[in-house]
Amino acid sequence: MSINLNLENRTNLGNKLLSWQFPASRNLIRGKGWWITAGVITLVLVIYAIMVVNFLFAVIVIIGAVIIWLDSHKEAEWLDFNIHQSGITVGKRLWPWKELDHFWIAYHPPEVTSLYIQPKNSFNPRLSIPLVDMNPLKVREVLSKYLTENLEREDEPTSEALSRMLKIQ
Template identity: 30%
Template structure:
C-alpha cells in the first residue's frame, strides 16, 4: 500500500515539474519574441514566404459562392430557421472580409536552437516531429508538430526554398514523421480555394 502511494506521489511530482518546465519554456519563447536580435536569428537556413497560401478565385468561384449563400438563405426561410440565416450571413461577411486580406511575407529562420517564423519561435525541444509535403506547384510546406498544452501542427510555406536542404538540416534536430501526407482539411481548402 505504501509503495503504491509513494509511486503516485512521485508521478504527480514529475508531472508537476514537467508542467512547470513547459510553462517556463513558453514564457522564455514569448520573451525572446520581443527582442529584436536573438540567437534564433543566427540562420543556418532562411527564406521568406507567405504566412499561408491564398488561392486565386475566379468569377465561377464567386458565382458558386453566391448560389450556395442564396440556397442556404432560401432553406432558412422555408424551414423558418432565422438563427441559421443569421449564422450564415455572419459567416459570409466574415469570410469575405478575411479573404480580402493578403498574406504577409514572413522570414523563416532555421537556427541551431529552433525555428523562427516571423516573430514566433519554436524551440527544438518543444517540436515533437516534422514532415515535408512537397508537390509543386500546389503544395510546398514544412510542417512541425509542437508540444504544449495540446498538440498543434504548424504549416510553414517553403516557397522557393529547397526542401532537401531543410530536410537534411531538420533531420539532425527533430524526428521526422515519415509517410505523413497533406491533411484532408488542407486538400479540401486547396480544391475549393477556401
C-alpha cells in the same frame, strides 16, 4: 506553448541555420463561377436557416461569406521563418525544439511544396510552412538534426488538400 518574441529574446536564439519568407495566406484565384457557386450556396443556407427558424445559423453563414469576401480582397502578409539552434521562429513566435515532435515535407510541385511541423502538445495546431523556393533537401538536412522526420507522411493533410481544392483558404 510558443513564445512571443521581443527584441531582447531575439539575441539569444543561437545561430540562424536557415531562413525564408512565405505568404501568410495563399493567393487564391477564384473565378466568376466560384463566386456564383459560393453565392448560391450562401443564399440556399440562409433561406434554409430562416425556414427552420434558426436565425443564428443564418447570421453565421452570412458572417462566413463576408469574411471570405474580405479575405480575398486584402494583400497577403509575408512572414519570416527561421531555423535557429534553439528552435524555429514563425513571424514573432518562437517554438523551442523541446515543444516540437516531428516534421515531414510534402513536395509535389507546383501544387504542394510545404513543410509540416507537429508540436508535442496536441492542443497546438500543426504548423504548415510553404517552402516557396527553398530546396526541400536542405530543409530536411537542417531539421533532421533537431527533429525526427515522419517518413510515413509524404502528402499534405486532407484538410489542407480539401481547402486548396475548394479555394477557401
